[in-house]
Amino acid sequence: MLHLHILSWILAIILFFAAYENFSDRQGPSPYFTPLHMLLRLFMLLTLISGAVVFFQTMGGDMAAQYGVKFLLGLITIGLMEMTLAKKKKKKSSRNFFFLVILFALLTIGMGIWLPMGPLTAMFN
Template identity: 90%
Template structure:
């Protein structure tokens, strides 16, 4: 499940940047924006489901609260991704939300690497 989770959030990040760049402030969306946004939502759903499974597998452990914080950071990141693209579609300023997505993505990935079930720790078990 961990591999599915890592693959889905990596693809979600790539698709988010692709969708964000396929919407011009002057010309509007390119013809690739809507399919990219739909595929992004699919991978966000996969990320949330796999993250929830990992979260419930670790319940009752010593670091359950830290996994809960990481789950919340992941939800905030996903919400900011959707809000950024929605503001971009409505032709409102979205640059601040874009930087918040980058910040919360780095925080979430850093927290995931720090935790015992993180990708680096899982390699050495």
Template identity: 45%
Template sequence: MDALASTTHFHVFTWVVGIILFLVAAVMANGTKGKKITHMIARLFYVLILISGALLFFKYSSANAALYGVKFLLGFLTIGLMEMVLVRGEKGKKTGTLWILFFIFLLATIFIGFYLPIGISWFANL
């Protein structure tokens, strides 16, 4: 497991694939078999995102524990919103507010993730 926590490559791969699967499942027609399968695969990637994020958190949180904790919490909330959008959409309920919150939390999570010192440091000079 140390190989997965030594770089951010696996974590970035899992959240990119997870977001793509989420968006594909969100635009598919309700009640179709393909949507259920895509949703289940997205759930698998949610778990992989959380595991790889937790490994990175435990390895690197000593550098800036508060910021890593905030990023972990935002990531957890982002995944929760992704799941709520899909489940409420399947039930035919309104999801507009959840979509807005999802994009806000997603952008905040990505910004903090790129701000942190490991991985791609696009915002390290801010």
């Protein structure tokens, strides 16, 4: 399940950047914006479901609180992605939300790498 989770958030981040760039402030959305946004929502849902499964697998462990913080950071990241695209769609300033998405995505990824089920920890154990 961890591999599915990693694949889904990588694709979600790529789709977020693609959807963000396919909406022009002057001309509006490109023909690719709506399909990209719908595909992004699908991968956001897949990321949430696989993340919840990973979270509930680690509930009895000694690092449950850290996994809870990571789950919360992931929820914030996904929420900010959706709010950024909604602001961009309404032609409002979305630059601050864009940078917040990057910040929270890096925090979430960093915490996921640091935790015991993370890829680096698993590689060196």
